[in-house]
Amino acid sequence: MDTTVYQPFATPTSARRTETVRARALSKVYGNGAAAVRAVDAVDVTFTAGAFTAIMGPSGSGKSTLMHLLAGLDTATSGQAFLGDTEITSLGDRELTQLRRDRIGFVFQSFNLLPMFTAEQNIMLPLELAGSRPDTDALAWKDLLVSTLALGDRLQHRPSELSGGQQQRVAIARALIARPDVVFADEPTGNLDSRSGAEVLSFLRRSVRELGRTIIMVTHDPAAAAYADRVVLIADGRIAGDIADPTPESVLAGLDALRSLELASGPHASATTSATAVRD
Numbered sequence: 001m002d003t004t005v006y007q008p009f010a011t012p013t014s015a016r017r018t019e020t021v022r023a024r025a026l027s028k029v030y031g032n033g034a035a036a037v038r039a040v041d042a043v044d045v046t047f048t049a050g051a052f053t054a055i056m057g058p059s060g061s062g063k064s065t066l067m068h069l070l071a072g073l074d075t076a077t078s079g080q081a082f083l084g085d086t087e088i089t090s091l092g093d094r095e096l097t098q099l100r101r102d103r104i105g106f107v108f109q110s111f112n113l114l115p116m117f118t119a120e121q122n123i124m125l126p127l128e129l130a131g132s133r134p135d136t137d138a139l140a141w142k143d144l145l146v147s148t149l150a151l152g153d154r155l156q157h158r159p160s161e162l163s164g165g166q167q168q169r170v171a172i173a174r175a176l177i178a179r180p181d182v183v184f185a186d187e188p189t190g191n192l193d194s195r196s197g198a199e200v201l202s203f204l205r206r207s208v209r210e211l212g213r214t215i216i217m218v219t220h221d222p223a224a225a226a227y228a229d230r231v232v233l234i235a236d237g238r239i240a241g242d243i244a245d246p247t248p249e250s251v252l253a254g255l256d257a258l259r260s261l262e263l264a265s266g267p268h269a270s271a272t273t274s275a276t277a278v279r280d
């Protein structure tokens with residue numbers, strides 16, 4: 001079915017760099033008093049360097065909040081987040097901006113494309129901000145992103161002239177253009193048809209396998225999660241399970257176990273029990 005001609009990624013500047021992403025007792029509380037929402041609740045998790053991890057869990061369970069904390073886009077209430085040896089939670093604004101620019105790519109749930117720029121300008125923005133003039137290598141990488149994501153004929157259009165799926169693909173190209181160590185993707189295939197979705201997921205998986213990138217992706221789709229090396233389940237702001245080498249079936253079983261535990265013991269089911277129950 002997939003007619004894409006295989007092109008190897010490897011280029012001289014894409015040497016393997018691996019960074020582990022870690023959270024230690026990481027918490028985020030929104031609001032205070034009776035209205036406080038514990039969106040991320042004392043999370044301890046390590047995302048292996050050079051691996052593709054999917055995060056799954058019910059709507060409102062804290063997936064986006066956790067990713068924002070790990071990417072330095074939101075400030076934690078307590079606890080620590082690390083990228084490699086760098087403690088993100090202790091950085092000032094300036095260092096954070098630099099870290100996000102040089103080492104992190106982010107695909108937002110809501111795209112966040114700049115409306116006044118064309119698709120191509122949006123894609124190239126991270127390189128522009130880094131002040132680096134794209135060399136032959138960077139341009140070849142851009143061409144590969146554009147062709148894999150089938151954006152060739154939409155490059156001169158503004159986001160308002162693109163479909164949801166096209167905007168999402170522009171956002172993915174933008175996240176990958178500077179070849180960041182870590183890519184956080186919040187439902188990157190949520191707006192894509194199954195064929196484009198599969199192409200994007202294969203592409204993400206290849207960038208892990210062949211370029212040694214670390215990818216952390218939120219998804220609601222067990223078939224998408226099965227592209228990952230591992231699935232981390234989140235419920236109620238806590239880690240609730242861990243599935244190695246996921247298949248659509250094992251992911252569905254994990255989600256079912258999570259659901260029945262929540263039904264059995266209410267929304268505050270013990271995270272430890274859940275983890276044991278859904279472990280493959």
Ligand SMILES: Nc1ncnc2c1ncn2[C@@H]1O[C@H](COP(=O)(O)OP(=O)(O)OP(=O)(O)O)[C@@H](O)[C@H]1O
Pocket residue numbers: 030031037038039057058059060061062063064065066109
């Ligand atoms: N800025 C905010 N102010 C107050 N509460 C917030 C804010 N952002 C998120 N929340 C709350 O934190 C909790 C976690 O939200 P989050 O967006 O992380 O969930 P999610 O797992 O990504 O859900 P979805 O699958 O629907 O995207 C929710 O209860 C949400 O209402």
Ligand SMILES: [Mg+2]
Pocket residue numbers: 063064065109186
């Ligand atoms: Mg979300």
